[in-house]
Amino acid sequence: MDLLETANKFLFMLEEPFVGRHEEALVITLSLITGEHVVLIGEPGTAKSAMARRSADLLDAKFFKYLLTRFTEPSELFGPLDIASLRRGVYKRITSNKLPEAEIAFLDEIFNANSAVLNSILSIMQERILYDGYSEIKVPLWTLMGASNKIPEEPELEALYDRFLFRHNVKHVNEEYWEALLDASWEIEKEIYGNIEKIMDMESVRLLNSMLFKVDLNEIKGKLLRLFMILGEKGLYLSDRRKGKILKAIAAHALLEKRFHAIESDLVVLKYTAPKDIEDFEKIEAILMDELKTKDRIMRELEEIEANIRNFGKNLDSMQSFDPRLLEIYKNLKVSKTKVQNLVQDVEDADVRRKAEEINDMIESISQEIMIKLNM
Numbered sequence: 001m002d003l004l005e006t007a008n009k010f011l012f013m014l015e016e017p018f019v020g021r022h023e024e025a026l027v028i029t030l031s032l033i034t035g036e037h038v039v040l041i042g043e044p045g046t047a048k049s050a051m052a053r054r055s056a057d058l059l060d061a062k063f064f065k066y067l068l069t070r071f072t073e074p075s076e077l078f079g080p081l082d083i084a085s086l087r088r089g090v091y092k093r094i095t096s097n098k099l100p101e102a103e104i105a106f107l108d109e110i111f112n113a114n115s116a117v118l119n120s121i122l123s124i125m126q127e128r129i130l131y132d133g134y135s136e137i138k139v140p141l142w143t144l145m146g147a148s149n150k151i152p153e154e155p156e157l158e159a160l161y162d163r164f165l166f167r168h169n170v171k172h173v174n175e176e177y178w179e180a181l182l183d184a185s186w187e188i189e190k191e192i193y194g195n196i197e198k199i200m201d202m203e204s205v206r207l208l209n210s211m212l213f214k215v216d217l218n219e220i221k222g223k224l225l226r227l228f229m230i231l232g233e234k235g236l237y238l239s240d241r242r243k244g245k246i247l248k249a250i251a252a253h254a255l256l257e258k259r260f261h262a263i264e265s266d267l268v269v270l271k272y273t274a275p276k277d278i279e280d281f282e283k284i285e286a287i288l289m290d291e292l293k294t295k296d297r298i299m300r301e302l303e304e305i306e307a308n309i310r311n312f313g314k315n316l317d318s319m320q321s322f323d324p325r326l327l328e329i330y331k332n333l334k335v336s337k338t339k340v341q342n343l344v345q346d347v348e349d350a351d352v353r354r355k356a357e358e359i360n361d362m363i364e365s366i367s368q369e370i371m372i373k374l375n376m
């Protein structure tokens, strides 16, 4: 299978058992393609751990999972000291199946990290090196996933929080999805997703990563800089490190949509990379909604136009050929047609294109009915 296809299948399968967890699956997939770290922040019971565990099931990679408590000791994460070596005066850990050997790691309740493990986690995340006693161990860690119910307030944990390029606020599912949630939880409890095949291996992940640098970003750079300004004006600042890394996230988003050039809607990744404080998540989402032609927004506007046109169509039947409202509707249809054209201009998304075509067909057929009634 084509690599971009594989990445999309992974995203699809990751999201599959859950209700309303598309964005969560997306940020996890983006973090894998970019080789960056991702943290999910949200109230208990919002499927954060379940999503990370499912990523482990779908990925053919060396995975390490651990639930941190305030009392977690270094040996639990990095392996126990090798006593035999110690007797010979050599300080060494037995790292097999522990974090130093993991390509992908999931640390649940990550901000429980205490001072005994924190520095080692930081250097593993940042430099991919474990400084331990007198030795430096190079580790193969590619992506670390973290989960937590809140953003840490302690200054010593800020450095840890900052290491996550991707941060996502996981919210409860909306009321209209509660019924679906019941069914989904039932299926999950039944463990119908228990025996799943691996979708993607680390070689594919690395190849996808190397494809990032083939994505043409020129078209969006101006807009990105403008967004940095707009965010800054609202007091939302990104560290220089974050600003630089965002390009990778943008390129990964384009790749997932099978494009080798970034377009404005790829800038939606700012939503997962720019927020810091909990209130930033919604603020930034609102700014992006205003500033970007994002798919959701375009679809919503198209649906509104569609509903209006449908109403015109319904009213038409009751109108006689001399009804003055006919001309009014005819004019409205023309306006709608232009609106649709402007909305979908430069948008390549297949769903958007299809919706626009459907609306255009509707406009066409209602216009013809009007012509007939008007004897034009």
Ligand SMILES: Nc1ncnc2c1ncn2[C@@H]1O[C@H](COP(=O)(O)OP(=O)(O)O)[C@@H](O)[C@H]1O
Binding pocket: 017, 018, 019, 020, 021, 042, 043, 044, 045, 046, 047, 048, 049, 050, 051, 147, 173, 181, 184, 185, 188, 189
């Ligand atoms: N959006 C959802 N869709 C389907 N099941 C869900 C959803 N949210 C929660 N669940 C169910 O609740 C369980 C508990 O979620 P869990 O991953 O432990 O939450 P968290 O780690 O966020 O506290 C999941 O295994 C799943 O069965």
Ligand SMILES: [Mg+2]
Binding pocket: 045, 048, 049, 050, 108, 147
């Ligand atoms: Mg959990």
